[in-house]
Amino acid sequence: MALLEVRDLKMYYKTLRGYVKAVDSVSFDIEKGKALGIAGESGCGKTSMAVTILRLLPSNGKIHGGSVKLDGVDIVKLDDEEFRKSIRWKKISMVFQGAMNALNPVHRVGDQIVEAILAHEDVSHAEAVKRAEDLLDMVGINPKRFREYPHEFSGGMKQRVVIAMALACNPDLIIADEPTTALDVMVQSQVLKAMEDLRKRLDLSMMLITHDLSVIAQTCDDIAIMYAGKIVEYGNVIDIYDHPMHPYGMGLVNSFPNIKAERTRVRSLPGFPPNLLAPPEGCRFHPRCPLADDICMEEEPKLIEIGSNSHKVACHKVDMLERGVDIWAQ
Amino acid sequence: MGAVNAIDQERSVSCGDVILDVENLVKHFPIRRGLGQPLQRGPEPAVKAVDGVSFNIKKGELFGVVGESGCGKTTMGRTILRLLEPTSGRVTFEDIDITSLHSEELKRLRRRMQIIFQDPYESMNPRLDVSRIIAEPLRIQGIVGNAEGARPYIEKALEDVEMTPPEEYLYRYPHELSGGQRQRIAVARALVLDPEFIVADEPVSMLDVSIRGEILNLMLNLSRERGVTFLYITHDLATARHVCDRIAVMYLGKMVEKGPTDSLVKHPLHPYTKALIGAVFVPDPKRKGFGEILKGEVPSPVDPPSGCRLHPRCPIAKSICKEVEPELVEAEANHMVACHFAVG
Numbered sequence: 001m002a003l004l005e006v007r008d009l010k011m012y013y014k015t016l017r018g019y020v021k022a023v024d025s026v027s028f029d030i031e032k033g034k035a036l037g038i039a040g041e042s043g044c045g046k047t048s049m050a051v052t053i054l055r056l057l058p059s060n061g062k063i064h065g066g067s068v069k070l071d072g073v074d075i076v077k078l079d080d081e082e083f084r085k086s087i088r089w090k091k092i093s094m095v096f097q098g099a100m101n102a103l104n105p106v107h108r109v110g111d112q113i114v115e116a117i118l119a120h121e122d123v124s125h126a127e128a129v130k131r132a133e134d135l136l137d138m139v140g141i142n143p144k145r146f147r148e149y150p151h152e153f154s155g156g157m158k159q160r161v162v163i164a165m166a167l168a169c170n171p172d173l174i175i176a177d178e179p180t181t182a183l184d185v186m187v188q189s190q191v192l193k194a195m196e197d198l199r200k201r202l203d204l205s206m207m208l209i210t211h212d213l214s215v216i217a218q219t220c221d222d223i224a225i226m227y228a229g230k231i232v233e234y235g236n237v238i239d240i241y242d243h244p245m246h247p248y249g250m251g252l253v254n255s256f257p258n259i260k261a262e263r264t265r266v267r268s269l270p271g272f273p274p275n276l277l278a279p280p281e282g283c284r285f286h287p288r289c290p291l292a293d294d295i296c297m298e299e300e301p302k303l304i305e306i307g308s309n310s311h312k313v314a315c316h317k318v319d320m321l322e323r324g325v326d327i328w329a330q
Numbered sequence: 331m332g333a334v335n336a337i338d339q340e341r342s343v344s345c346g347d348v349i350l351d352v353e354n355l356v357k358h359f360p361i362r363r364g365l366g367q368p369l370q371r372g373p374e375p376a377v378k379a380v381d382g383v384s385f386n387i388k389k390g391e392l393f394g395v396v397g398e399s400g401c402g403k404t405t406m407g408r409t410i411l412r413l414l415e416p417t418s419g420r421v422t423f424e425d426i427d428i429t430s431l432h433s434e435e436l437k438r439l440r441r442r443m444q445i446i447f448q449d450p451y452e453s454m455n456p457r458l459d460v461s462r463i464i465a466e467p468l469r470i471q472g473i474v475g476n477a478e479g480a481r482p483y484i485e486k487a488l489e490d491v492e493m494t495p496p497e498e499y500l501y502r503y504p505h506e507l508s509g510g511q512r513q514r515i516a517v518a519r520a521l522v523l524d525p526e527f528i529v530a531d532e533p534v535s536m537l538d539v540s541i542r543g544e545i546l547n548l549m550l551n552l553s554r555e556r557g558v559t560f561l562y563i564t565h566d567l568a569t570a571r572h573v574c575d576r577i578a579v580m581y582l583g584k585m586v587e588k589g590p591t592d593s594l595v596k597h598p599l600h601p602y603t604k605a606l607i608g609a610v611f612v613p614d615p616k617r618k619g620f621g622e623i624l625k626g627e628v629p630s631p632v633d634p635p636s637g638c639r640l641h642p643r644c645p646i647a648k649s650i651c652k653e654v655e656p657e658l659v660e661a662e663a664n665h666m667v668a669c670h671f672a673v674g
Contacts, residue, residue: 218612258613
């Protein structure tokens with residue numbers, strides 16, 4: 001049994017103009033100790049999915065069905081207080097996007113970690129301080145800097161503090177939402193390396209949300225590619241990077257500049273993602289897809305397993321792609 | 331689509347004479363001192379954002395400047411256009427010394443030199459529609475008197491950035507456009523005056539990777555087909571490598587290495603360039619593992635390290651690096667490096 005099993009999860013935002021289907025029938029698993037990357041363009045529902053799992057939804061966002069099982073327990077059915085007490089941060093924690101702003105500027109860095117520990121665990125203040133110091137040490141920050149303020153830390157160090165905070169209650173799963181997007185390449189590399197080492201050492205599972213496919217390639221075991229609120233391709237990273245089978249997955253993988261490969265023109269995916277208030281009928285990708293025909297406009301493709309190794313694709317034209325045609329050749 | 335040489339062969343306008351020459355450009359931002367501090371001895375403290383940079387760009391060339399945040403690349407781009415006043419040094423644009431121009435002459439020259447800013451969400455007035463955004467440079471330069479006169483220029487600019495038919499976009503507002511389209515409008519605004527030289531300051535860093543290619547290929551086409559010269563400022567060596575003819579790497583206000591793109595990326599000589607290339611992630615899960623990365627972070631540009639500025643972080647630093655600042659010297663054909671122990 002996987003650590004986290006998400007089945008048919010639906011989360012819609014209610015707006016004056018109707019429902020925005022940000023997460024629409026999404027299913028995936030995360031095994032213990034494994035990392036799943038969630039990729040997609042901005043506005044495809046990646047972050048919405050993360051906050052749905054942690055139930056940190058704004059007042060207009062509601063779960064409209066589906067289940068999220070953690071160790072076999074459906075955490076969608078728990079009431080809010082129980083979820084806060086026993087799941088959030090103790091079992092599943094999160095590293096937020098733009099960690100530079102996730103810290104409170106008027107509180108000492110160490111105290112903010114202590115606060116997170118005391119809020120969730122029944123320990124004395126002294127014990128919490130001790131643990132906060134250990135956590136800082138673990139992410140590579142000298143515990144002597146416990147009493148400094150966030151402005152005395154560089155961007156990369158603040159990000160490490162936020163990671164330490166996510167580890168505060170020994171969770172089983174960390175959801176990292178664009179953890180390194182605002183950082184410089186060199187610092188990004190340092191932070192991701194620290195995260196990887198910790199993850200291996202503590203046998204943590206991770207859900208990494210990013211638009212950067214190269215980050216996923218370097219750190220994740222599996223990948224789910226999202227488009228307009230749905231997963232369109234899902235499987236092992238090596239399978240998907242080597243043989244993407246969905247036109248969108250293929251376009252996304254090919255549009256990544258690779259400094260180690262031959263120098264070519266940078267590719268791009270023409271068009272832009274649809275408005276989720278009124279997504280296209282049928283396959284949501286059809287307006288941008290070079291292979292689309294009548295069936296794509298009418299019928300929504302299901303996510304089905306193709307080949308071996310549980311590589312799943314939601315596309316009517318998958319047999320055309322299996323022949324290895326370069327559909328995005330310009 | 332093709333290998334290395336395809337991109338270089340696409341050129342229909344050959345890189346010819348030097349169009350922009352930068353000599354020992356310096357830009358320091360003085361720091362205000364507290365009341366008691368003027369009594370202290372020592373030089374006026376300043377952020378040494380650009381500290382003696384020299385290079386030239388040839389006509390029609392795409393020249394990339396790569397570095398981490400705070401290395402002075404954006405300040406350099408702005409100082410070259412004199413959007414910031416240089417502290418010292420000289421910038422020559424086709425025999426015109428920009429650094430000594432008066433504001434009237436400078437305004438006339440701006441017709442030929444334009445800039446594309448990083449953030450397409452903030453570089454446009456949300457209350458102007460596309461036609462007025464693009465017409466603004468024309469109006470400021472006094473090229474056209476009224477909206478009607480501007481129309482052909484605007485349509486041409488929109489066609490240049492492949493936003494066709496132009497009528498469809500003319501009266502839209504920035505919020506009605508996607509990020510990629512907005513950045514195309516920013517390019518169109520820079521192109522409407524038909525400039526010879528464009529500074530593109532991180533033009534794609536705010537865009538989704540899937541659409542970065544559109545803007546980069548647009549720049550590549552403009553350089554290849556129209557001979558527009560670009561200074562492409564970026565932190566992303568991977569995209570610079572795909573579009574640039576030559577690349578310069580900056581660290582703490584200095585150029586540490588510059589050379590033809592392939593030579594620099596495949597045979598980097600400076601330890602910093604090597605680390606920068608090592609830190610770039612590759613979208614290939616079979617190449618897992620992190621490259622050699624430098625320890626620590628970029629020191630403050632107020633009080634940069636003595637000698638070679640990289641020495642506290644450099645894996646091969648020796649005592650000389652602490653004392654003597656290395657000069658930028660030619661190590662291979664057209665490939666310059668500033669390091670005492672540069673090896674390929």
